[in-house]
Each structure stands twice: as C-alpha cells, then as structure tokens.
Amino acid sequence: MRTSARTCSGRSGRNSSAARIAVRVSPRRWWMSNFMSQFENICTQFENMAQSSPSEGERQRLGRTVRGATVGATWRLRALLQGGGATMLFWLGVTDNRWFRHVARSRSDEVNFWQPSARAPFTGLPEGTLFLFKLKAPHNHVVGGGRFVRFTRLPLVTAWEVFEQQNGASSLSELCSLISSHRAEPASLDTEIGCTVLTDVFYLRPEQWFEVGDRFNRNIMVGKKYDSTELVGASLLADLQSATNGQWVADESEVAQGGFGKPFLQRARLGQGSFRTLVIDAYQRRCAITGEHTLPVLEAAHIKPYSIEPVHHISNGMLLRSDFHKLFDAGLVTVEPDLKVRVSGRIRDRYFNGKAYYRLHGQTLAALPLESIDHPNAAYLRWHNENRFVE
Structure with missing residues (x-):
C-alpha cells in the first residue's frame, strides 16, 4: 500500500501541502467560510429546537448565540474593510x-x-x-x-x-x-x-x-x-x-x-484620582523639583488650578514634595517655561529662613516624565509665573 511521506512535524506531505494552500486563502474568503460555518450551526440548532420542547435556558442560550454571531460578523467585516483596525x-x-x-x-x-x-x-x-x-x-x-x-x-x-x-x-x-x-x-x-x-x-x-x-x-x-x-x-x-x-x-x-491609548487620556474627563496616579507614574515617583522619591510626602499639583482650567491632563501637573506643593500654590515657588526653578524673596523676608529652598533657585527640574507630551505645559507655567508667583 502506498503511504505519503511524513514531515518533521509528524504530518503527511499531503496534509502539509494542504496547510500551505490554506495559508494562501484570502482573509475575506476565510471570514466568509467561518461565518457560514457559524450560520449553518445556528440553523442546525434551530431545527433541533423545533423538534423538541426547549427550556427557557436553552432558548436564551440560542438567542445569545444568534446575537453574538451577528455582532461578531459585523466586527469582522469592519476589521477587514479597515485593514484589521476595527477589532475591539x-x-x-x-x-x-x-x-x-x-x-x-x-x-x-x-x-x-x-x-x-x-x-x-x-x-x-x-x-x-x-x-x-x-x-x-x-x-x-x-x-x-x-x-x-x-x-x-x-x-x-x-x-x-x-x-x-x-x-x-x-x-x-x-x-x-x-x-x-x-x-x-x-x-x-x-x-x-x-x-x-x-x-x-x-x-x-x-x-x-x-x-x-x-x-x-x-x-x-x-x-x-x-x-x-x-x-x-x-x-x-x-x-x-x-x-x-x-x-x-x-x-x-x-x-x-x-480612540484608545494616549488619545483617550487626552480627551477623557479624568477625575482627581486618575490625575494623581497618572502624575505619580509619569514622574517615576520623584519630586519634579528635588528628585525626592519618598512616596508618602509626594503630591500631584496642578500648575493652573482645576477651578480655572477644569482638566486633569498630566501636562497641567507636577509631582512635588508636600512643602513645595504648598509653596507653589502660594506663589512662593514657580517653574519657568524653560523648566528652571524660581524661589520668591518673600520666604526670606517673611520667615527669615529658606536656605534649603534658595539652594534650588535657578536649577533645572530634577525629574520629568519620559514622554515629552507629558512635560509641564509652557503656557500653564507662564500663567503661574504671571498670575501666582510673587517676587
């Protein structure tokens, strides 16, 4: 009796040839074949149901199958027509x-x-x-x-x-x-x-x-x-x-x-919790000004207050040590559009102290997000310089 040679995969040469042919089948033809197979299966289930007394659970299950096949076929067709981009x-x-x-x-x-x-x-x-x-x-x-x-x-x-x-x-x-x-x-x-x-x-x-x-x-x-x-x-x-x-x-x-990935974050109405976690991760859990990485003392600060600019974009935020957060909100510290730190003379005049802060005056930020789109927005920084900071 004649036998076909076996390949390294253990399959016969004839099957291997069939597999190679299958690879050349166009995506549309494969999709139509797959959909028709599902449709025939649904028809068979309907015929079987017509010959019996189906329970409520069986009717619901078949209903889900029909709806699923319809929605699945729609998404498959979208994916094919849009080059595979419509899969959800x-x-x-x-x-x-x-x-x-x-x-x-x-x-x-x-x-x-x-x-x-x-x-x-x-x-x-x-x-x-x-x-x-x-x-x-x-x-x-x-x-x-x-x-x-x-x-x-x-x-x-x-x-x-x-x-x-x-x-x-x-x-x-x-x-x-x-x-x-x-x-x-x-x-x-x-x-x-x-x-x-x-x-x-x-x-x-x-x-x-x-x-x-x-x-x-x-x-x-x-x-x-x-x-x-x-x-x-x-x-x-x-x-x-x-x-x-x-x-x-x-x-x-x-x-x-x-509509997913970074574009979603740019248009979504994020809440305060989302904003804080996104800023924490964007700055790799380091204070933008000092580089401090003790998480319990780090806070997500808005550059332009949310009450004025009601968006929670990362570019309107910085991760700051809690004392710098308070000074930033009070206008005693700011960051210029070139990302240099400025410290107000009011700290020295009012509190007769502040050496630890003045040491950072003129320094470039110690930590920034990896993605430039998340860096502090220059327009927001300029707003803070002009509307919050006091010399």
Whole structure:
C-alpha cells in the first residue's frame, strides 16, 4: 500500500501541502467560510429546537448565540474593510460583591478596581479599553463597567489617600479588612496592592443585569480578555448593547481613529484620582523639583488650578514634595517655561529662613516624565509665573 511521506512535524506531505494552500486563502474568503460555518450551526440548532420542547435556558442560550454571531460578523467585516483596525478588545473582571455595592450606592464615575496583591491582572491593555464588572457567585452577572485608565501599584494607605471611598469602602479600616479577606496574610497599611483605575464608570439597573453563563469559566479568579470578532466576545457585547442601547460599546469610528491609548487620556474627563496616579507614574515617583522619591510626602499639583482650567491632563501637573506643593500654590515657588526653578524673596523676608529652598533657585527640574507630551505645559507655567508667583 502506498503511504505519503511524513514531515518533521509528524504530518503527511499531503496534509502539509494542504496547510500551505490554506495559508494562501484570502482573509475575506476565510471570514466568509467561518461565518457560514457559524450560520449553518445556528440553523442546525434551530431545527433541533423545533423538534423538541426547549427550556427557557436553552432558548436564551440560542438567542445569545444568534446575537453574538451577528455582532461578531459585523466586527469582522469592519476589521477587514479597515485593514484589521476595527477589532475591539474588552476585559471582564471578577468583581467583589461588597466592593460593587459600595461604589454603586455612591454612583462614583471613577473607581479603583483593586487587586489584593501587586500582581497585574493583565498586560498590554490600552487606555480606554472597555472594562466590565462580573459579580462573583451566586450572581455571575455583568452589572456595569467603565473605561480603563491605568494599572499601578500603591501602598494600601496611599490608595486610600488617592481614591478614598472610590476604593469601594467607607473607611481606611474597612478597606484594609476587605483586602485582607482576599489574602492569605492580613494586609497592613504598607501592603502594596494593584490598582486598576477606571473612569466613565456606569452601573446597570438590576433589571438590566445579564448572565454570563458558560461564556466565562468559573475557575478564572481575576478576569478574562475578549475579542469583538469572536463569537463569545461578540455575544457579550450584544447583551451589553441590548441592556444599554449601545451606549457603552465603542463604534467603528472610535476604534479605527485611535480612540484608545494616549488619545483617550487626552480627551477623557479624568477625575482627581486618575490625575494623581497618572502624575505619580509619569514622574517615576520623584519630586519634579528635588528628585525626592519618598512616596508618602509626594503630591500631584496642578500648575493652573482645576477651578480655572477644569482638566486633569498630566501636562497641567507636577509631582512635588508636600512643602513645595504648598509653596507653589502660594506663589512662593514657580517653574519657568524653560523648566528652571524660581524661589520668591518673600520666604526670606517673611520667615527669615529658606536656605534649603534658595539652594534650588535657578536649577533645572530634577525629574520629568519620559514622554515629552507629558512635560509641564509652557503656557500653564507662564500663567503661574504671571498670575501666582510673587517676587
């Protein structure tokens, strides 16, 4: 009997040739084949259902499949027509029920979705990515979500100072207790926790909650990333669209035009907590003027006050040691557009002291963000020189 030769991969030469042919199939043809396969599968399920008496759960499951196939096909087509740029990724995060009850009561539009350890739950998630809340058992429903801003690590006490009740607790001691309930060892105030900062947070009404069912493996402890062009991810987006009339699902223009990453941070209405964490990370946890890196004494300062310029852009901020923050706000210290420090003579005249401050007069900033777009904005610095600083 004639046998075909085997390749190094263990496959026959005939199969290997077929694989090479498959590689040459165009993306559109592959997509159409994939979609038709899903469509035939749905038709088969409908035929089987017509010949039986399906339960309510079976009807709901098939409905999710149909909606998912429709949404998935739409996103696939967008991706093909736009050169692959219309794929939307999103995250489904396992959510502590007590945390959710607290933030839902307060209707916080910015929250710290913390992890009990400093380990990041994901990698490579662009700013602006849709982040959904999935309650733990016995609910296992999607109940809301928001837009991802940043993942960072902070001591527990600093996380409380930055976000307060947006941590999902009414007090520092309650937050410490809540985090300890998820750890083998009790948490202390210095325990470093993971902080996933979210903005544009929304809360579904209980009648809008939708069950995840078998679309999420219950053995997953933290969360899972989904793709809008895959059936399961598309069905979740379809349910979210149905629950919110499409309000919280990005459209193709947002995805294709760079609505995620740095562009998102430039246009998003960030809150005070987001601003502080972004500035802390941008300055690598160092005071812009002194280079001090003791985190408990570092504060995110606005160059032009938020009451006058209501934006929380990094370029309108600097990370300053707490005494320099007070002096900066009082107009006794400023930074010129060329990033040189100026110290007012009023400190010496009024307090007969200030040698530690005058030593830095005329010096260039000791720390700056790595990305030039995050450097102190020259127009904001000029405003501070002219409207706050006193000689």
